[in-house]
Amino acid sequence: MLKIKNLDYSYSRRMRLIENFNMYLPTGCVCGLLGKNGAGKSTLIYLICGLLKPQHGEISLLGRTPFKREPAFLKDIFLVPEEFSLPNVTLEEYVSVNSPFYPRFNREQMEHYLEIFELSKDLHLGKLSLGQKKKAFISFAMACNTSLLLLDEPTNGLDITSKRNFRRAVAECMNDDKSILISTHQVYDVDKILDHVIITDRDGVLLNASINEIIEKIRFSFTTNRERAENALIALEVPGGYNIAEPMTAGEEETSLNLETLFEMMQKGIKL
16 A cells, blocks of 8 residues: 655754655554654654655555645545644534545444544534544544545543544454554554554664564563563563563464564564
């Protein structure tokens, strides 16, 4: 679905934010995009959807060049940025104006996602809290059924229940014909719904792999044994012990992914 080759981008001549960046995103997956603050995740998202123009390199999304912003491209991609504003209108008015731009928009699906988020369909967008606006906007975005949905820090501003409902909505939204790219620092909000993980820094992609590839090679666990922690690929000290990552050996049962531990592994240059 998405291919990025030798991408460069900077906001000033002194510091290049993205340099010689290469990445791919498969179709039919929920992908987490992780990186430290200032690593260029939001900038990358804006480049992918054509709001910024690459200074060097190529981006191909759905067989098209994003910055050309062709109608056939725009109707098949949707961005929910971290910060946004909604007009002071009813949800019905918003849908009537904006849904025609998305041929696969499904009103019943939107109302279902609103129900998951415990929101009424009879909303006035100007009277909602920040968290409610985010849930309403995400519900509309999912119902547009674009091939690629970009979510930048989607769980910021959501309470605990809403974060759980977000995970359910994402799971019900997915099918083999679309992909969702979630840029986030809130790893525990999304780790159970991801099929794929991309970890980046300013030097490029540190990891681009499916969850299945990762857990086939790495065993994630908790231990109170200091010696075992010292011999692990990486050990993160937590209350009562250590979260560790070890090489998977033949015959061992696969474990669940610990996204925080994986992230620290990649930051330290430890390969799968």
